[in-house]
Amino acid sequence: MQTEAELRVDLAACFRLIHLYGWDDIVFTHISVRVPGSGHQFLINRFDLTFEEITASNLVKVDFSGDEAVVRELRVNPAGLVIHSAIQENRPDAECVVHCHTQAGIAVSSQRDGLLPVSQQAMLVLGSLGYHDYEGLVLHDDEKPRLVKSLGQNEYLMLRHHGLLTVGRTVADAFKRMYTLQRACETQIMAQSGGAALAVVAPAARERLREDVRRVTKGNDGALIWPALLRRLDRLDPGYKD
Numbered sequence: 248m249q250t251e252a253e254l255r256v257d258l259a260a261c262f263r264l265i266h267l268y269g270w271d272d273i274v275f276t277h278i279s280v281r282v283p284g285s286g287h288q289f290l291i292n293r294f295d296l297t298f299e300e301i302t303a304s305n306l307v308k309v310d311f312s313g314d315e316a317v318v319r320e321l322r323v324n325p326a327g328l329v330i331h332s333a334i335q336e337n338r339p340d341a342e343c344v345v346h347c348h349t350q351a352g353i354a355v356s357s358q359r360d361g362l363l364p365v366s367q368q369a370m371l372v373l374g375s376l377g378y379h380d381y382e383g384l385v386l387h388d389d390e391k392p393r394l395v396k397s398l399g400q401n402e403y404l405m406l407r408h409h410g411l412l413t414v415g416r417t418v419a420d421a422f423k424r425m426y427t428l429q430r431a432c433e434t435q436i437m438a439q440s441g442g443a444a445l446a447v448v449a450p451a452a453r454e455r456l457r458e459d460v461r462r463v464t465k466g467n468d469g470a471l472i473w474p475a476l477l478r479r480l481d482r483l484d485p486g487y488k489d
């Protein structure tokens with residue numbers, strides 16, 4: 248099990264990578280990781296920092312219950328608290344939760360049929376994708392059970408008209424899933440903008456793809472890419488570790 252100090256570095260790295268890939272939205276989204284051993288606390292970003300300002304030490308620790316005074320003092324986005332506490336409380340395997348407001352993600356989430364099997368990356372996602380209907384800003388505790396139900400046991404969630412969310416046992420797995428989902432959305436919008444009728448992949452080939460990927464990566468694809476991504480960050484700016 249990773250220590251809190253190790254998780255802080257991985258989580259800070261995740262924010263820097265989201266910024267590097269251009270998927271951030273000034274200060275308006277959030278990523279969390281459960282604190283080991285605590286049972287009811289998670290680390291999340293402050294609401295007043297852009298993602299390239301986030302470091303291991305300026306992440307804040309909040310309780311699932313999200314006491315309002317504490318949240319104000321820690322400067323955490325209240326919507327972030329609702330979304331992350333709902334999932335962290337109800338999905339013990341979702342150690343890390345990544346949430347983004349990318350334009351491609353919102354665009355696909357607004358399409359009635361959602362993500363289509365038009366790319367290899369979409370097919371990786373489609374076996375484990377939920378949808379959550381838009382209810383306004385996610386500020387109210389009464390939305391939590393519906394959010395948890397929409398996610399179900401899936402690894403990927405589209406928040407209709409709002410954005411994307413992925414979960415993972417590690418920061419690396421949740422990041423890798425966001426990468427795959429985002430790429431799938433970008434590709435779908437590009438394919439549709441071409442204007443031609445789209446061919447879709449048959450269900451048997453989709454299932455075979457997922458089996459092959461499981462066999463090749465042994466369900467460990469986050470761990471496969473994470474050291475290389477950290478080296479990329481280190482070459483650019485190792486300050487995320489501070």
Ligand SMILES: [Zn+2]
Nearest residue numbers: 275276348410
């Ligand atoms: Zn959001």
